[in-house]
Amino acid sequence: MGEIWIAGASVGQGYWHNPRLTSRSFNAHLRDTGEGPFLRTSDLGFMSDGQLYITGRREDLIIVRGLNRYPQDIEATARMSPPAAGSRQRGRFCRWMTTAVSN
Numbered sequence: 001m002g003e004i005w006i007a008g009a010s011v012g013q014g015y016w017h018n019p020r021l022t023s024r025s026f027n028a029h030l031r032d033t034g035e036g037p038f039l040r041t042s043d044l045g046f047m048s049d050g051q052l053y054i055t056g057r058r059e060d061l062i063i064v065r066g067l068n069r070y071p072q073d074i075e076a077t078a079r080m081s082p083p084a085a086g087s088r089q090r091g092r093f094c095r096w097m098t099t100a101v102s103n
Contacts, residue, residue, distance in 0.1 A: 001046045001055060005038035012039070 005028055014022030029036030045054040062069040 001044055003058060004041045004043045004045050004052070004054070006041060007036070007038045 012026070014026045025040050026037060028038040028040045030038075042058045043054050044056045044058060045052055047053075057071065060071055062071065062074070
């Protein structure tokens with residue numbers, strides 16, 4: 001298990017007028033190969049059989065479009081949501097899909 005790092009055309013370039021935080025979050029490089037830059041997501045997870053499993057966060061605060069969100073609030077919203085199509089259980093509808101991209 002480790003921190004999830006991402007890279008690609010859809011990843012932002014940094015934080016507006018905050019070069020220190022931009023450097024820390026958007027400029028990660030692999031120690032052994034120097035490959036990068038990657039965005040450090042603060043999400044923790046692991047890969048198994050080609051699937052990414054997210055297990056938690058290094059920091060509890062999630063910032064979406066400048067608004068602070070806390071995991072327990074997101075979980076409460078998910079629990080109150082109607083069941084997903086074909087599911088009989090409330091709040092069990094989330095699935096993360098990833099595609100491996102090699103340059």
